Amino acid sequence: MTTLDLDALRTEVRALDYVRGTPAEAAMWREDDADSRANLAIEGMDLNAEDEALFDMLRDEAVPPPLATQIILKLYDHPNADPGLAITPLERAG
Template sequence: MIEFDIEAVRAQVRAVDFMRGTPAEIALWREDMAESRANLVIEDMIPTPNEDALFGMMLDEGVPPPLVSQILLRLLDHPDADRSLPVTPIERTT
């Protein structure tokens, strides 16, 4: 299991230059995230509390969904990640 240091990721997210969502957009993204989470639960792929906190923090910071995906890819050091993002991949402990 991967544990994200939410506050460390928050600091890195704040260093990224992007257009933050408006309150109305964030409300829509929050609804979409709740729907996606419900679908994951139906598929028995229940996010951990730490994963929920990570996505909640991204909403709190107004990160648009496409950028959330790119940040997550970078955190996981995925080959498709945008290496120009100022986000440090996390070290896997498992």
């Protein structure tokens, strides 16, 4: 599996045309993420360090959750990803 280049992804995210969340919204999204991560841990599905860093970066950039979902779908080249979203998918190890 290809390692995520967070610096390159952050550059792509910053180039997107989106409305950043307010500080209050970003704080709420962080709390929601913490709850989700705790639930994943309870289910034995902890995020790895790379996934944690990805979600932290998206929150640092105040990316609204619906757009964050689309970024992740595009990053992992999911069939439901928005083809017009300017995010470079990770290369698949072959």
